[in-house]
Amino acid sequence: MNMEQIERICISVNTVCNLGCTYCYFYHPENRVSKELPLGEAEIIKILDQAYIYHQKYQFKKKIKVNFVGSGEPLINWKIIRNAIRHFWDKYPDQEVIKFYTVTNATLVTHKIAQEMKDLKVIPSVSIDGPKEIHDKYRLTHKQQGTFDRVIKGVEVLREVGFDVAINTTLSRDLLFGLDRFVEFVKEYGFKKVIFDRLVDTPDFIVPISYAEYYQFLENIHGKFQAAKMTDVEVGNLEAYKRNFQGTPDKVCTMFGGSCGAGSNFVIYMGKDVYPCGRMFGKEEWLLGSIDDPIEVFTQRMKKHWPERSDCKSCAVAKACVRDCLLEYHTENYSCDSRKHFLTTMKGVLI
Known part of the structure; x- marks a missing residue:
């Protein structure tokens, strides 16, 4: 079979949030989402x-990871x-593929x-950006x-029912220059896995x-955790690159993973519309289809968007790179030098 697998599906059930994070790219005036009715139960069942x-x-x-996340707070619905x-x-009581x-x-x-999450085998991670300040x-x-x-408090409740809570941390400029304090925070609250999301848009x-x-x-951050003898803390981003080096990449996103799989290995349902990436929502040129389409058509429709990268063919790190960010590639003055470095x-550090 010569086709790429959609290995992660994000479902943005709603377009409302109970918080008003100042950096949120879904809600700031230049990129505001419109408030729409949430997906209904039947529509989510259809996607699943x-x-x-x-x-x-x-x-x-590979199993398919279905993640309820996107342009709103999922627990509202x-x-x-x-x-x-x-x-x-x-x-599907015996299924093991989703x-x-x-x-x-x-x-x-x-x-x-x-407890409902635990019973339904829904694994939560929590958005928290580090120490209180x-x-x-x-x-x-x-x-x-x-x-x-x-x-x-929410983390404590999740732990009480048995979850080993991972955290999703938005990489802001404050965190960039406050790594020592962040390491102390992770140690203080006993977190064993953190995934960083690069602050964009x-x-x-x-x-x-x-x-x-x-x-x-x-x-x-790898060096900081090593110096603090916190080698049991998993940085999800680095684990993703480790899989790249081992030849078993998860092609999802370079912002929190190791390789870009926009539309070819990853899609997001923004309500009833389907896009290759959450950063592409609302842009007609990136619309792949709708909730009514079978999933395999999205990879077919995405093919026209992937450029022929002749420079990659002779690159010394091409095998470990797998795929650079498609949106980054389309920016003015694009350079992949930092990724190459x-x-x-x-490579010699992670494996």
């Missing part, structure tokens, strides 16, 4: 059925998500929700109040993190 049928049809080796997943498990995840700000987590600078309520304490008053800064940060430097 399509994912299962797709995997069964082509007998892929947890009942709809819960009921759809319950229906899926009732229909895995469920969600990324939440954790402020709406209750013991009931946490960094987190509460950006991740605010709509009344401009900090949310750190509420998030930590920001409002004009917030400076994003460049590609070069991001790759230097990954080298630096990172791959060259870290």
Whole structure:
């Protein structure tokens, strides 16, 4: 079989959030999402059925990760998500090819929700940006109040039902220059896995993190955890690159993973519309289809968007690189030098 597998599907159930994070690229005026009705239970069931049928049809080796995340807080519509997943498990009780995840700000987590996640095999990760002074600078309520304490409370509830909670941390400039404090925070709260999301597409008053800064940060954070003798803490981004080096890459996104799989290995349902990447939503040229389309058509429609990279054919790190970010490639003055340097430097370190 000579086709690429969609290995991760994100489902953005709604376009509302109970927080008002200042850096959020979904809601700032230059890129605002419109408030629409959330996906219904039947529509989520349809997506999950399509994912299962797709995997069964082509007998892929990799499981499909379905992640409820996107342009809103998923727990606002947890009942709809819960009921759809319950229906899926009732229909396919012995299935082992679809895995469920969600990324939440954790402020709406209750013991009931946490236990339901556990029962339905939904693995949560929590958005938290580090110590209180960094987190509460950006991740605010709509009344401009900090949310750190509420998030930590949500983490505690998830831990009480048995989750080993991973955290998703937005890499801001404050974190970039506050690594020692971040390492202390991870140790203090006993987190064993952290995934960094590069701050991009920001409002004009917030400076994003460049590609070069991001790759230097990954080298630096690895060194900080090593120096602190915290080698049991997994940095999801670095684990992704380790898989690249081992020849088993997860082609999802270079912003938090090791390789770009926009549209070819990864898609996001923004409501009923399907896009290759969350950063492409609302842009007609990137629209791949709708909830009614079978999943395999998305990879076919994406082929025209991938450029022929003749420079990659002779690159010394091409095998470990796999694929650079498609959006980064389309930026003015694009350069992959920082990525090359990172791959060259870290190969002997990570494996």
